[in-house]
Amino acid sequence: MPKLKNPESLALEAPLELALRPRRLRSGAALRESVAETYLRPDHFIAPFFLMAGQGQEPIAALPGVQRYGLEAFLRAAEGTLKLGVRSLLLFGVLPEEAKDPLGRSSADPLGPVPRAIREVRRAFGNEVVIYTDVCLCAHTSHGHCGLLKETPRGLMIDNDRSLPQLAAMALTHAEAGADFVAPSDMMDGRVGYLRRALDQAGFTEVGILSYAVKYASAFYGPFREAAKSAPSFGDRASYQMDPRNAREALREAALDEAEGADMLMVKPALAYLDILARLRPQTRLPLVAYNVSGEYAMLKAAARAGALDEARAVRETLLAIRRAGADLIISYHAQEALAQGWI
Template sequence: MLHRPRRNRKSPAIRNLVRETSLSAKDFIYPLFVHEDEGNVAIESMPGCTRWSITGLVKEAGEAHALGVPAVVIFPAVPEEKKNSSADECYNPDGLVPRAIQALKQAHPTLCVITDVALDPYNSDGHDGIVRQKTNGELEIVNDETVEVLCKQAVCHAQAGADIVSPSDMMDGRVEALRTALDDAGHQDVSILSYTAKYASAYYGPFRGALDSAPKAGDKKTYQMDYANVREAVREVVLDEDEGADMVMVKPAGAYLDIISKVRETTSLPVAAYQVSGEYLMIKSAAEAGWLDEKAVVLESLYAIKRAGADLILTYFAKSVAQWEADGEF
């Protein structure tokens, strides 16, 4: 036989030479949860993840950064008494997220700090936007009024020192509005990582448990995308790019590899993908039950996301994989 493809697989050295896709700690954004309490609390719905105090957040982020993880994204667990229907707490300059940003930047100046821009952690209705009741009694998540609040939130985060703001709300026109608001406030250098194709997915359940942010009524299908659609994601990418996004994101990742690939083909912007809480929990649960090799499956899943076209991956496994890389275990 003239062609024996197995020759390129015959040893670890040769396999490494011809490997088409690389994976490294520098590819990761590490999602971290923070709360107002002084102690750190294990998250029941996401074993291995923690609601950190600000002190704990700074320590955990520093350890990951020392292993080569360049960025973290912060998700706040907001006390119920600070939530209301207009989500006013989201732009409080003395709020949890601004204080967390300041602590992180002071302790780790080279760490890239990303913030989530959406109302659901602060909204007493549990939605990513402001809820109004229509004349027929149905609930409506209002778009333009929500975008006005998101702009206040983004500027608040930028003033606290955020490097990147990341709108996850899926309201129409919010990227252009955020870019204008940030520029007008003198924050031209603050980037926008847009949740461009965020699907109405059942994979988010454990995350909502981590933040107690599930909708009180209705669902998110009028603003998050239908998981049956591909071309709609392309339309959202084109719009976000035209509106001034610096990076775009697909969420979730594992069940949406085709979307990641299509987005990669559509734009020259950096593409991020979010390996969400449900993906994380499925791997952790199966590994804890002894049915899967956790390290092997984590790496395979992350390589798949990179192979599909993602430049950046948001993953709760970021610190673990960075440690495996530092230890020479992959």
């Protein structure tokens, strides 16, 4: 049997390069905190809310801990969110099937859940809150697609240009109610420029546009579609959302939206596209927003329930990764719980 070597007999004089020891900066919690490069603060978050008609609230099975809110319940939840230091809210409308039609006309209803919520939260909290609103037709069309349909020799397709006026009508309804930013998520070509002109011509020059500039056709949207009741009734959204195989195209999409007048740019989803965030960051001086989407949230929740990981640490690490990749702001369903529980 071979004789084991004595480690002491192998001790050598430390080579010169061991004078350089990065571990010196990790030796204690206070020191690690003082040299940390990336931080998470409440004002880094935009909290998403699903708004429905009525006054109560109802749980969303696919998103544990997330609710659909009627108006009064939303105002209470918004107040709690503001107390945590999160001052930015992103509002999504949830419509009953009977309110939907092929043209998505309910999207511009001034009495719809989102416009009503904008007016009431503005009345309650004034300019303490920054209100972003999702502008898309999927929750308002009976077919569940993000634009209007047209018959072609190749079958039903999305009519890009005919969709733009309805999207503009929706954005104007939100602006009239008091939104700070409209956030077009439909991925129609030219919609940022179209909305910018419509807002300016109506006198809403101060209302900004947060563009879903880089939105991939992702498997991670499933729980959201249950939450917003917005799943397409046929086909998929691959003809207008981006192909996950493409990165250079993301830079082009972002550059086009910036040229059309976007004030902020978004990458969605976040975790599977951290490389896109990192590549986009040096291309633009606009604020970058990353959407930590429903499937990413649900994945961590399921793993935590199964005892596979420490939820607090996993959430913190996930959110730090998004910030480290280049995001200035993060839309995340984790925001309120993570802050309330002291995870970040």
